[in-house]
Amino acid sequence: APSFARIMAKKDKDETPEQRAARKAQGSDKDKKEKKEKKDKKEKDPKEKKDKSSGGSSKSKPAAAEAPQRKMRAPPPPARTADNYLDGLDLPSSDSDSDSEKVEREEKVIEFSGPTDKQIKRARQKEIEAARKEAMAKAEAMMEDDDAFNVRIPNYSDEMMAAMATSKDIKIEGFSVSARGKPLLNNTSLTIAHGRRYGLVGPNGTGKTTVMKLLARRKIPVPEHIDILLVEQEVVGDDRSALQSVVAADVELQDLRKKKVDLEELMEKLAIGDGSVEEPVFKDEETGIENDLNAELNKTYERLNEKGDATAEARASKILHGLGFTVPKKDGSQGPDRFSMHNTTKSFSGGWRMRISLARALFIEPTCLLLDEPTNHLDHDCIDSLADAINRYQGGLMLVSHDFRLIDKVAKEIWVCEDKRVAVWKDDIRAYKAALRRRARAT
Numbered sequence: 001a002p003s004f005a006r007i008m009a010k011k012d013k014d015e016t017p018e019q020r021a022a023r024k025a026q027g028s029d030k031d032k033k034e035k036k037e038k039k040d041k042k043e044k045d046p047k048e049k050k051d052k053s054s055g056g057s058s059k060s061k062p063a064a065a066e067a068p069q070r071k072m073r074a075p076p077p078p079a080r081t082a083d084n085y086l087d088g089l090d091l092p093s094s095d096s097d098s099d100s101e102k103v104e105r106e107e108k109v110i111e112f113s114g115p116t117d118k119q120i121k122r123a124r125q126k127e128i129e130a131a132r133k134e135a136m137a138k139a140e141a142m143m144e145d146d147d148a149f150n151v152r153i154p155n156y157s158d159e160m161m162a163a164m165a166t167s168k169d170i171k172i173e174g175f176s177v178s179a180r181g182k183p184l185l186n187n188t189s190l191t192i193a194h195g196r197r198y199g200l201v202g203p204n205g206t207g208k209t210t211v212m213k214l215l216a217r218r219k220i221p222v223p224e225h226i227d228i229l230l231v232e233q234e235v236v237g238d239d240r241s242a243l244q245s246v247v248a249a250d251v252e253l254q255d256l257r258k259k260k261v262d263l264e265e266l267m268e269k270l271a272i273g274d275g276s277v278e279e280p281v282f283k284d285e286e287t288g289i290e291n292d293l294n295a296e297l298n299k300t301y302e303r304l305n306e307k308g309d310a311t312a313e314a315r316a317s318k319i320l321h322g323l324g325f326t327v328p329k330k331d332g333s334q335g336p337d338r339f340s341m342h343n344t345t346k347s348f349s350g351g352w353r354m355r356i357s358l359a360r361a362l363f364i365e366p367t368c369l370l371l372d373e374p375t376n377h378l379d380h381d382c383i384d385s386l387a388d389a390i391n392r393y394q395g396g397l398m399l400v401s402h403d404f405r406l407i408d409k410v411a412k413e414i415w416v417c418e419d420k421r422v423a424v425w426k427d428d429i430r431a432y433k434a435a436l437r438r439r440a441r442a443t
Contacts, residue, residue, distance in 0.1 A: 107125050124187050149210065150398070151219050152176045164223050170368060170396070172220055177210060184210055186420040190220075191369060197397040199411030199429060201404075206417045208400045212370045215398075222368075229366040231374065234353035239348030241323060242356050246316040249360035253307045256300060263297045317341065322385030323355040323378070351377030359418035362389050368396040375403040384409075404429050 115123070153175045156164070164171070170192040177185040184207040192198065200208050209232075214220045216230035235245055248254055270293070282296040283289070291299065301340045308315065314319070321327045325341040337343065345356060354377045361369055371390075375383050387409040390397060401407055407429045414425035414432060425432055 001010060002326055021099065025062045031352060038281045053378055094367055095122065127346060148180055149214060150178045151214060153221060163196075164221070165225075168226070170215070170226060170228075170369070173349075175220060177214065179205065179210065183420055185422065190419045190422055192396050192398060194367070194395060194396055196413065197411050198399065198413050199407035199419060200398055200415045200422075201407070201425075201429070202417035208417045209372055211399060211417070211422070212372055212398060215368075216370055227366045228368040228370065229364070230370040230372065231357050231361045232372045233357065234350050235342070235345055235360065237348065237353060239344050239346065241343060242320060242341040242345055242348070242359075243313065243316055245356055246320060246359045246363050247312050250307065250312070250364045253304075253309060253312060256304050257309065260297070260300050260304060263300060265292065267297065283330055316359065316363050318321045319359045319389055320356075322382070322389055322437060323359055324352075324382045324385075325355070328402055355382070358386065362393060365393060365395055368398070369393065371397070371401070374399075375406055404433055 013118070014095055059305065113384060154173065170190070173189040174187055175185070175189070176183070176187055190211070200211070211220070212230055212234075215222060216228055218228075222228055236374075238245075266277060266280075270279055279293050282291045285293065317327050320341045326339050327341060339352075345353060348356070354374075358371075358374055361371075374386060378386060383403065383406055387406055390410045391397075397410070399407060399411060411429065414427075414429055416423050416425050416432070
């Protein structure tokens with residue numbers, strides 16, 4: 001039997017071109033019609049389903065109203081299996097986790113985006129401290145420069161110069177001081193009587209410290225026979241103990257001790273007949289009298305006795321103890337090692353080395369002692385001990401301090417450095433303090 005393909009091929013062959021075109025056009029129209037019917041059917045099905053559902057529900061409402069209400073039993077919860085152990089727990093979703101993490105990250109960014117108030121305050125304090133140190137460094141640099149100050153004094157007569165050469169007092173009249181052309185003191189006078197203690201007060205920047213520095217450097221005339229000492233810096237740290245450093249401040253005592261040892265060794269060599277040495281002859285520089293070895297040694301013993309050689313360490317220990325250093329106890333213990341006067345000076349801080357400087361000054365007892373703010377590194381008890389030590393001191397004293405209580409304890413006369421002059425205050429330091437308060441209230 002002929003196949004379908006052959007029959008169709010024969011049919012196509014027998015058709016004319018016009019018949020073939022008509023047949024194809026008819027077939028395409030038929031296909032279009034079928035597609036349109038399928039599309040309409042698809043659009044019609046959802047509408048029918050919707051109508052059925054709405055109609056069914058409306059019909060069921062009256063039936064539900066007429067039927068007696070039945071209590072519906074809740075379906076049993078699904079059985080919990082091992083694989084479903086998180087069922088029933090109120091856990092946040094993964095979206096909420098990510099949202100909270102995002103919020104936390106955003107809050108952290110906002111919190112640390114800039115410096116806190118505490119950091120700003122700390123930075124400001126550092127800036128202020130740096131500026132203060134820079135200003136102090138400039139001031140100290142100028143103070144150390146001898147050429148920065150110009151001192152003008154009147155021409156003294158020969159009689160006045162002769163009187164100054166033998167006087168135990170320091171008396172300067174009509175002198176003026178300027179710093180790099182800026183006047184500090186103008187035509188003022190100053191007298192430091194032997195053994196008298198003065199408190200120098202006044203506003204900052206009026207020249208109090210400058211006067212003391214110029215006196216110590218003898219830029220303001222001081223008789224050569226008067227030894228004057230300014231305590232303004234801490235002692236340099238080295239391997240000596242605090243006690244040794246204080247005793248070593250008396251240079252003459254150290255020289256006498258060394259001389260005594262050398263003379264005793266020479267005496268021993270001569271006693272055993274050592275031919276390598278000869279007995280020297282010593283000549284007194286003041287009298288010109290020649291002494292033998294025995295006489296020179298006796299003279300050295302006498303001078304050591306005058307300097308208090310036997311009690312030097314005990315006196316230095318007492319001064320250091322008053323300034324807060326610990327001393328050996330009867331049982332042999334020395335107290336806290338940190339504050340022991342037997343520790344090396346380099347082991348102490350700057351404040352404690354300043355105490356050593358004060359102890360050195362009080363130990364050597366110069367003719368005139370100048371103290372510039374000695375209470376900066378001292379506590380209340382040490383200030384009282386310093387006052388006691390100053391009151392035992394027999395020489396002249398000039399004290400600059402913001403601690404009016406110390407001035408009240410030790411000063412017998414008050415000077416005020418103000419308005420380019422140094423003037424005597426007729427009352428005590430308490431009256432001066434009250435005057436400052438009244439002046440402050442008035443302004």
